[in-house]
Amino acid sequence: MTDPRPELSIIAPMHNESGNAARLAEEIYSVLKDRSHEIVLVNDASTDETLAELLKAKDAIPTLRVVTHRNNAGQSRAIRTGVLAAKAPLICMLDGDGQNPPADIPTLVDALMAAPETTGMVAGRRVGRQDSAWKKTASRLGNGVRKALLNDDADDTGCGLKAFRRDAYLLLPFFDHQHRFLPALMKREGFEVGFRDVGHRPRTAGQSKYTNLGRLFASLSDMLGMMWLNSRARQPGGWDEA
Helix, strand or coil: CCCCCEEEHHHHEEEECCHHHHHHHHHHHHCCCCCCCEEEEEEECCCHHHHHHHHHHHCCCCCCEEEECCCCHHHHHHHHHHHHHCCCCCEEEECCCCCCHHHHHHHHHHHHHHCCCCCCCCCEECCCCCCCCCHHHHHHHHHHHHHHHCCCCCCCCCCCCCCEHHHHHHHCCCCCCCHHHHHHHHHCCCCEEEEEECCCEEEEECHHHCHHHHHHHHHHHHHHHHHHHHHHHCCCCCCCCC
16 A cells, blocks of 8 residues: 655645635645655634635645634744644744745755755755844844753854654654754754755735744743753663664
């Protein structure tokens, strides 16, 4: 019997992304239509036309699946829901606002497929960011502090484009805002993390769900939690069965 599972699952969390949702789904499909894949878009209880837009898009996109939260639960939970729903062993996630170019998906996925099993993730690193000067400055500061404290080697953990092994992700401790610390969590679990340059585009519809101050305050408490998690990590160096 032929295994019906796709080789790759694409996940994008979405909350109030009307105007971006269907366009992103169509673009992902155009990039991956010749590869074994599925597209799992997670509607995080949007209050606009996001869900209607996605359901209409299913008519033209045979690999599109639409999963909807009954209550708004945030970006990290939407990503986790997508991973749990995914059928493929390899996952590539990207932001639902369309700023991560789907054309860069194969760059990360192919790098992960070529890497040894010890590599749990290949993360994107945005080049030519299309954000305000203040947002880029705040991001550089936050990335520098996080990288120094967590030693995660990530210059741009805020890039939503990341490819990873599903089973590796499911080993990670889950908490709200987990998506900001995925490279550090992968390293904590003993996996290697690779990085590749990817593009970045301006937002064409909707508004960002975060402010710089809101992101800063959330990150401070999360950083303390991550430092505690790292301090409690012990690695067995592999295991053997007698």
